[in-house]
Amino acid sequence: MRDSPLAYFDNITPGPMNEARGKILSLSSRALAVLELLRESRAALTTTMLAGYFRCKKSSLQKNMYALQRAGLAYRLDCLKDGHYVRVWLASTVPVPGPVEAARLAALGVLFLRLRREYAGMIWEMLPGQVARMIINNTRLVDPVRRGEKPFEKADLLLFPTLDEARQLTPEGKLYTADTLLISNNKQIIFKQVKK
Numbered sequence: 001m002r003d004s005p006l007a008y009f010d011n012i013t014p015g016p017m018n019e020a021r022g023k024i025l026s027l028s029s030r031a032l033a034v035l036e037l038l039r040e041s042r043a044a045l046t047t048t049m050l051a052g053y054f055r056c057k058k059s060s061l062q063k064n065m066y067a068l069q070r071a072g073l074a075y076r077l078d079c080l081k082d083g084h085y086v087r088v089w090l091a092s093t094v095p096v097p098g099p100v101e102a103a104r105l106a107a108l109g110v111l112f113l114r115l116r117r118e119y120a121g122m123i124w125e126m127l128p129g130q131v132a133r134m135i136i137n138n139t140r141l142v143d144p145v146r147r148g149e150k151p152f153e154k155a156d157l158l159l160f161p162t163l164d165e166a167r168q169l170t171p172e173g174k175l176y177t178a179d180t181l182l183i184s185n186n187k188q189i190i191f192k193q194v195k196k
Contacts, residue, residue: 003162003180004107004161004162004178004180004183005081005084005179006086006103006106006107006110006161007081007103007146007147007161007179008099008100008103008147008148008161009079009080009086009099009100009102009103010080010081010082010099011079011080011099012078012079012080012096012097012098012099013077013078013080014075014076014077014078014096015069015075015076015077015078016069016075017075017092018069018071018072019072025071027064027067027068027071028064028067030054030061030064031064031067031068033054034050034054034064034065034068034074035068035073035074035091037050037053037112037113038068038074038089038090039091039093040124041108041109041113041124041126042091042093042105042126043090043106043109043112043126043132044088044097044102044105044106044109045088045089045109045112045113046086046087046088046089046106046109047089049109049110050065050089050113053113053116053117065089068089073091073092074089074090074091075089075090075092075096076088076089076090077089077090077096077097077102079102079103079106086106088102088105088106090105097130101130103146104144105130105144107146107161107179108130108132108142108144108159110179110182110183111132111142111144111159111177111182112124112132114189115136119136121136122134122135122136123135127141130144131143131152131155134157140156140157141154141155141156141157142155142156142157142158142159143155143157143158143159144159145159145160145165151169151171151174155174157174157175157177158174158176158177159176159177159178159179160176160177160178160179161178161179161180162178162179162180163178163180163181165178166191170193171193172193172194172195173192173193175190175192175193176191176192176193177189
């Protein structure tokens with residue numbers, strides 16, 4: 001993988017946003033589990049990431065996503081990057097972000113799903129500015145640094161689009177990871193920057 005599809009977005013287009021009308025919904029258990037992840041993460045999740053998390057086919061998960069959209073519980077964003085679309089999903093309680101915020105939320109979504117699978121007891125909280133507070137053993141502030149941005153100086157863990165960017169731009173002593181690493185099947189995903 002040469003570059004992260006989440007490095008930045010040029011533009012976004014929200015899909016239809018239905019209002020939940022308080023009617024009784026017949027959603028599958030998987031759709032309810034997806035809704036729980038969307039609400040817990042408050043991040044943007046792709047169908048591919050979710051299908052990998054649930055270890056199911058993308059086409060079957062897609063049905064669950066559209067059921068949540070029809071019920072007014074989730075909405076989709078079609079995010080344009082270099083002439084190609086990346087589709088992400090958000091809980092209906094999350095305001096529609098702009099392109100920069102959407103890229104940051106999508107990067108946090110990749111990290112959230114990867115860590116959630118490995119650390120079931122993880123505590124995750126979104127903070128203003130698309131920064132997350134994550135607690136596994138220690139409390140960490142996570143900054144999803146997108147292409148061209150400067151890292152938030154108080155962040156403990158920096159999430160860059162690629163590993164090369166992470167190695168070059170992470171200050172000494174900080175933890176770092178990259179979208180491309182999280183999307184791959186690498187076992188080790190978090191590193192600490194040592195002297196350059």
